[in-house]
Amino acid sequence: MEDMSGPYVIRGSVSLPEAELMWRFSRSSGPGGQHVNTSDSQAELRFDLAKTEALPEVWKGRALERLAGRLVDGVLTVRASEHRSQWRNRETAAVRLAALLAEATAPPPKPRRPTRIPRGINERRLREKKQRSDTKRGRSGRDWG
DSSP states (O other), X not given: OOOOOOOOEEETTEEOOGGGEEXXXXXXXXXXXXXXXXXXXXXXXXXETTTOXXXXXHHHHHHHHHTTTTOBTTEEEEEEOSSSSXXXXXXXXXXXXXXXXXXXXXXXXOOOOOOOOOHHHHHHHHHHHHHHHHHHHHTSGGGOO
């Protein structure tokens, strides 16, 4: 089997360490004909997020908090079975894991600074509203006699 096209970069100089990735393969459903019954093409990738030393502590805390619903005893699991080839499923699972960790470790967005509506814009809106009101009031048939 060819070597993986890693390392899978999470962000900056931080990447997934190959030694901490645990792989498991099983038979996959889906396309493949008779081949699918004999080959273990589904890839399951497990990464122990709670015990990893590859991530900075701040990132690790963020990821543990944001991915809490997906973790089982601190382990993050990703499955891939879209492709007929085990190697392509491995690639897909590793890329998916790296993307998941990149999103989970991203810093929180900057808080929105509330801005005020300029007075001129508000006055123009009220003036146009008044003009529209006068136009509609002028349409009533009160004065037609």
